[in-house]
Amino acid sequence: MRFPTTTKSLIPMTPLLLSALSPFALAARPFVVSSYGGVLTSAVLANDGTIQVKSTNNESRPSPSWFELSTKQAKLFTVEETTVTVPSEGAVTSYSIDSAGKLTKSSTAHGLARPVSLAISPDESIIMTANYGASGVSAYSHDVNTGVITHLQDWKYTLSATGTVPVRQDAPHPHQALFDPSGRFVLIPDLGADLIRIFEVSNGTVTPHDPITVPAGTGPRHGTFIDDYYYLVGEVSNAVLVYSTSIGYGGEFTMELLQDSSTLPTRTTPGAGAPNTSPSAAEIAVAPAGDFVYVSNRNDKVYANTHSIALFERDADTGLLTNKAYMDSGVKTPRHISIDPSGKFLVAEGADSQNLKVFWRNEDDGTIGDTPTATLAVAGGPVCLQWLDQKLIGGYRRRGRGRYV
Numbered sequence: 001m002r003f004p005t006t007t008k009s010l011i012p013m014t015p016l017l018l019s020a021l022s023p024f025a026l027a028a029r030p031f032v033v034s035s036y037g038g039v040l041t042s043a044v045l046a047n048d049g050t051i052q053v054k055s056t057n058n059e060s061r062p063s064p065s066w067f068e069l070s071t072k073q074a075k076l077f078t079v080e081e082t083t084v085t086v087p088s089e090g091a092v093t094s095y096s097i098d099s100a101g102k103l104t105k106s107s108t109a110h111g112l113a114r115p116v117s118l119a120i121s122p123d124e125s126i127i128m129t130a131n132y133g134a135s136g137v138s139a140y141s142h143d144v145n146t147g148v149i150t151h152l153q154d155w156k157y158t159l160s161a162t163g164t165v166p167v168r169q170d171a172p173h174p175h176q177a178l179f180d181p182s183g184r185f186v187l188i189p190d191l192g193a194d195l196i197r198i199f200e201v202s203n204g205t206v207t208p209h210d211p212i213t214v215p216a217g218t219g220p221r222h223g224t225f226i227d228d229y230y231y232l233v234g235e236v237s238n239a240v241l242v243y244s245t246s247i248g249y250g251g252e253f254t255m256e257l258l259q260d261s262s263t264l265p266t267r268t269t270p271g272a273g274a275p276n277t278s279p280s281a282a283e284i285a286v287a288p289a290g291d292f293v294y295v296s297n298r299n300d301k302v303y304a305n306t307h308s309i310a311l312f313e314r315d316a317d318t319g320l321l322t323n324k325a326y327m328d329s330g331v332k333t334p335r336h337i338s339i340d341p342s343g344k345f346l347v348a349e350g351a352d353s354q355n356l357k358v359f360w361r362n363e364d365d366g367t368i369g370d371t372p373t374a375t376l377a378v379a380g381g382p383v384c385l386q387w388l389d390q391k392l393i394g395g396y397r398r399r400g401r402g403r404y405v
Helices: none
Strands: 029-035 040-045 051-057 067-069 075-080 090-097 103-111 115-120 126-131 136-142 149-156 185-190 195-202 205-213 220-226 229-234 239-247 253-262 280-286 292-298 308-314 321-328 334-339 345-350 355-360 374-377 382-387
Touching: 029 067, 051 103, 051 374, 067 115, 067 382, 075 103, 075 115, 090 115, 090 126, 090 149, 103 136, 103 149, 126 185, 126 195, 136 195, 149 205, 185 205, 185 220, 195 220, 195 253, 205 253, 220 280, 229 280, 239 280, 253 321, 292 321, 292 334, 334 382, 345 382, 355 382
Parallel strands: 280 334
Antiparallel strands: 029 040, 029 382, 040 051, 067 075, 075 090, 090 103, 115 126, 126 136, 136 149, 185 195, 195 205, 220 229, 229 239, 239 253, 280 292, 292 308, 308 321, 334 345, 345 355, 355 374
């Protein structure tokens, strides 16, 4: 049995001064964080680990629970689980981002209620959403020239019987949308159905493929890719599963399970109160070098007053994971965690403690420091954080397609 690992903080780096010419200077790490308080906050993480808030926007209230950033222009796309104008519907909304980090609303399209995740095709013409509360998946088009978003199609699902853990698997609950490294397939983990739903996107057309079954009671939540390896968090089973993936000769997307590891010292399955009172795994993050994988746990008892982050070392040759430690996130209910693009910091976002904390990250062994370098109060609780980089002329881009943050 593993116990909490005490780690020493790294020796602080000498902070670089922020450029007076731009609040989102190259020496800093600009980011946006969303909350269940309905606010999108633009801020900067400085090289000394402190945070400076730049601007806020509440036009996607009450619940912009997940967003992604364009890799081609200074733009942000967010889901809205419900909308102020039509509470029975969800929406996808886009924003432009100026050189000060200010968000300006561009376009909105309504669709199925309760979207909790979205993914943008490599050419940014298609947006896919996972609609947890509506038991469905939606497709939207995005005109890259005009910026207009249009709702295209929905796929609704039902269960013939409840799942292995009925309290959590009473209905289909699509939880994430993620493009594979080829940019051709979208993977939708369905927590309620124990399936990975597969869609193919080609030339503006979205085609569903046969879903892939995961072990019963997994409750797949979120996944991420490192090359052709797919790392999947089982929220219900409190596990991280490792799959090898490939595209077959017939054009089908395939997955082979290689490993199933607990995210807790002793594996448990949620009880009737989950995810509010029972342990349930949440987010997965990968170090920029791909050598360490992190999974946040909610409502676990590894630490007395806060919740843990499981640290795994990754074998680059086999893709397999080895548990190294359980670290204190410093927050309650870390629904989301993120590593900055430099790999020097890890941010834990506490939905119930309604704050986020920044920790120095040891790049050699993957551990984080004991004491946060910064704490930021986030009303309603932070739920998603994404990093931006400054372009040469006043704009921003996200590093890669976000598979490592």
